[in-house]
Amino acid sequence: MDYSGNHLRVLIIEENEGDYIIIEELLNAEFPSSEIKHARTFSDAALLLKANEQCDAILLDLTLPDARGEKLVQNIIGLAKQTPVIVLTGYSDKNFGIKTLALGVADYLLKDELSGLQLAKSISYAIERTKINRQLQQSEEKYRNLFQFSPLPMIVLKKDTFKILDVNNPALTFYGYTKEEALAMTVLDFLPGEHHQKFINFLYEIKQQDKKIDFGIHTHLKRSGEQARMEVSGHFIQYQEKDCLMVICHDVTERERYLNELTQLNISLEQKVQERTQELQDANKELKTFNYSVSHDLRNPLNAMGIFVSLLEKPVTQKLNDKELTYLQQIKKSIHNMNALIDDLLSFSNAGKAELRVSRINLSKLAREVVDGLMPDAASVYHPEIIIKDSPDSFGDYTLIRQTLINLFSNALKYSGNHKKPVITMEAKPEKEMIQYRITDNGIGFDMKDAEQLFKPFCRLENSAGFPGTGIGLSIVARIISRHGGKVWAESKPGAGSRFYFTLPAVVK
Helix, strand or coil: CCCCCCCCEEEEECCCHHHHHHHHHHHHHHCCCCEEEEECCHHHHHHHHHCCCCCCEEEEECEECCEEHHHHHHHHHHHHCCCCEEEEECCCCHHHHHHHHHHCCCEEEEHHHCCHHHHHHHHHHHHHHHHHHHHHHHHHHHHHHHHHHCCCCEEEEECCCCEEEEECHHHHHHHCCCHHHHHCCEHHHHCCHHHHHHHHHHHHHCCCCCCCEEEEEEEEECCCCCEEEEEEEEEEEEECCEEEEEEEEEECHHHHHHHHHHHHHHHHHHHHHHHHHHHHHHHHHHHHHHHHHHHHHHHHHHHHHHHHHHHHHHHHHHHCCHHHHHHHHHHHHHHHHHHHHHHHHHHHHHHHHCCCCEEEECHHHHHHHHHHHHHHHHHHHCCCEEEECCCCCEEEEHHHHHHHHHHHHHHHHHHCCCCCCCEEEEEEEEECCEEEEEEEECCCCCCHHHHHHCCCCCCCCHHHCCCCCCCCHHHHHHHHHHHCCCCEEEEECCCCCEEEEEEEECCCC
């Protein structure tokens, strides 16, 4: 339908030529750009309508050569589909006029009383009514589709009686009833008895102007007696010319079960966290006790042994033979090694529990200071060449990172010491939000199958026999770097030197 006010497409079904001319003139006066078609018989009109000739309104005379009266009206309405039909007749039989309106015509006008304004109003009103009816039909069709094809159970009920007026297939499947059974029930039949009054009170409290109604979550009963937890919402609709409620039900049984299980799991986890926290606190107390024991109960006897050995050594050295002197030196060496092991154990413990004091560190500058501290002894023993390239700043605990560099450079010096010209290099490169550092030596190297063992406490590789150390230095490095959120690893080949890598944050987190 393409009705825009002045432009009009009209089919006039009229046998009398004079009446047709009058109607045509009235139309042209009110709608100057009208497009008018004329049919003199029912057969001619039927051919035009069956050929899908587009028109906005049909003006019908009740007496045609091949049809008349009520039968004519019914046939034209059937062919017109949704195009409004206005009857124009010379008869003033009001009863018949009312009857034609009941048959579906848009208006009933007498030719003798017809004016242009009256005809224009009748046609305009008829077209607008048809538009509105069509929109209502489309809306109802859309509602029916949404209602039936929705995957969620939906129920239409009267607010005052709670009687079920319509129910979609998902609701029938979910609750286990046939449609006939559901339509004989009220919505209260889906609720346990103890929930009835609460639901009734809620329905009485809601207002007609409420656009959306949240009923909350309720327990519903299926035909089998099984209970389900349903989240229910709804809104008011006009159904069968009655004020009704359409409610939508969403099964949340599994969701509630999952949430309950999650709540219980969280409670359980919280208890475990509290227990674990208490265990850690107890472990820290034990660790403090252990550190005290290591630092005092073990070191004090060692110191005493060292003193007694020194006292024995001076007066008797000249009286001891070579074998006995070797035994005495071995005792002194064992005391020295035990003290070194105690120092390393304390360092390993402190590396894991000391509070981090993070600041910006220039590691190339710090590395040079560390090397300067090591060189007086290293230069006389190993005669190394140490190259430290400038590197970007990173962030960390100055004291712990200094200890990391001491351990790594000491390790490199020790295991490259047998080379006739030891060379150790430190360099760095940015890596996303981290800085990657690498310390390379040309020492004895190791087999990569043993790489994972390097950073474990007291672990020494087979080819490290004959080299001093307790096997804790690299494990201290690993613990310090891990506490800074970085990684540490190594690459090597036997006899081809080693490359130790570690990363530190380039930004403060």
